[in-house]
Amino acid sequence: MLAARLPYAAQRCSFSTAAHVQRQVPILSSPDIDTFRDQAFVPALPFLLPRHTFRDLPAIRNWFLHQPTNTSNGPLSPALNLSYLARFGSTIVPLEITNNDHFVRTSQALSFFLACVNASSSSYEQAISPPKRINRYFSARRPGSRPIRRSVVTKRATGDFFSSSSAISTPTARVYLAQATLSDLPQALRDDLSPTPSYVLEAGKGDVYDTSIWLGEAPTYTPLHRDPNPNLFVQLAGRKSVRLVRPDVGMGIFAKVQERIGGNASATMRGEEMMAGPEKLALEEEVWGDDSEFKASMWEAEVGVGDGLFIPKGWWHSIKGTGEGMTGSVNWWFR
Structure with a gap:
C-alpha cells in the first residue's frame, strides 16, 4: 500500500x-x-x-505586482509589472489564443501580450477618454468584448477569429503565453529565473x-x-x-x-x-x-x-x- x-x-x-x-x-x-x-x-x-x-x-518580485481585487478587503491580486517587462517588448513569444471553442497557436512580440493584459485589466469606461477616443484593444461594439488587437499574423492565421460582432456581450478571447522557452528570452529575464534549482542539476544526470x-x-x-x-x-x-x-x-x-x-x-x-x-x-x-x-x-x-x-x-x-x-x-x- x-x-x-x-x-x-x-x-x-x-x-x-x-x-x-x-x-x-x-x-x-x-x-x-x-x-x-x-x-x-x-x-x-x-x-x-x-x-x-x-x-x-528574482522573477517573483521583478515580474509581478499586487493590486486590490474587486472584493473590498479581499486578498491582493497579482498583476504583471508592465513597466519592467516592457523593456523586453520586442522579444517574440509563443501565445495560445482561445475564443469560445476555437483555438490557435501563434507567435507575437511580448509587447502585444502585455498590451492585451493591460487592456483586459482596465474597464470599458477607462478605455474611452475625451474626445471619446476608444482604446484600440477593445471592441468598439459592446462593453465586455474581450480586448484583442488584429495583427497581420493573427488575422492571416485565424481569419475572423477575433470577430467583434455586436452580438458579443461577454469576454471571449483569452491570450496565454504558454511554454516560452527560457533560452529564447533575453539574458535579463533568464537571470530572473536563476540559479537553476539544485534538484534539477543534482538529482539526476544534471542536464536540463x-x-x-x-x-x-x-x-x-x-x-x-x-x-x-x-x-x-x-x-x-x-x-x-x-x-x-x-x-x-x-x-x-x-x-x-x-x-x-x-x-x-x-x-x-x-x-x-x-x-x-x-x-x-x-x-x-x-x-x-x-x-x-x-x-x-x-x-x-x-x-x-x-x-x-x-x-x-x-x-x-x-x-x-x-x-x-x-x-x-x-x-x-x-x-
Whole structure:
C-alpha cells in the first residue's frame, strides 16, 4: 500500500477543497537533495517541495505586482509589472489564443501580450477618454468584448477569429503565453529565473532538457497530458491546481476519451486537438468532473507563490490556474 511506503504522507497539501479526490500530493519532509532523490526522484512519485522553497527567485518580485481585487478587503491580486517587462517588448513569444471553442497557436512580440493584459485589466469606461477616443484593444461594439488587437499574423492565421460582432456581450478571447522557452528570452529575464534549482542539476544526470515559462490571467487551463522527462514545476504568481495520475491510469483515461469521441490521436504527440472541441471537453470531464470513474485514482496539489511540485516522467497531469489576476509559472524538464 502507498501509505505504508510513505510514512510522511500525513503532510498533506492543505489548500485543496476537492473532497472526492482521495490522494493529496505529499510534501517532502526536508528540502535537501538526498530526501528529494530518495522519496521522489528515484521512486518516481509526485511530491511538493516544502512550501515557499523558491520564494527568492528574482522573477517573483521583478515580474509581478499586487493590486486590490474587486472584493473590498479581499486578498491582493497579482498583476504583471508592465513597466519592467516592457523593456523586453520586442522579444517574440509563443501565445495560445482561445475564443469560445476555437483555438490557435501563434507567435507575437511580448509587447502585444502585455498590451492585451493591460487592456483586459482596465474597464470599458477607462478605455474611452475625451474626445471619446476608444482604446484600440477593445471592441468598439459592446462593453465586455474581450480586448484583442488584429495583427497581420493573427488575422492571416485565424481569419475572423477575433470577430467583434455586436452580438458579443461577454469576454471571449483569452491570450496565454504558454511554454516560452527560457533560452529564447533575453539574458535579463533568464537571470530572473536563476540559479537553476539544485534538484534539477543534482538529482539526476544534471542536464536540463528544456525550461519554459507560462503567463496568463486566471482561469488558465492545460488539458491532461504526459511529459517524456521528469518535471520540476514552480509557481511564480497566483495559484494553480494540479491533478495527476499514474502512467497506466492516464493511458486508460486517454483510451476512454478517444473511444468516446471516435478519435485516433497519439498519446505521445499531443497537439491542438486537446485544446478545443470534443477532446478537450471529454478530458476535462474525466479529470475534473465529479462523476468521473477515475476520481479515486487522482492525486491533487495546489501550488502558490514560491511553491514547487515534482512531476515524475510519464505521469499524466492537468493544470488549472485559479482565483483572480495573473498566474505565472516556470518549469524545468530534466534527465
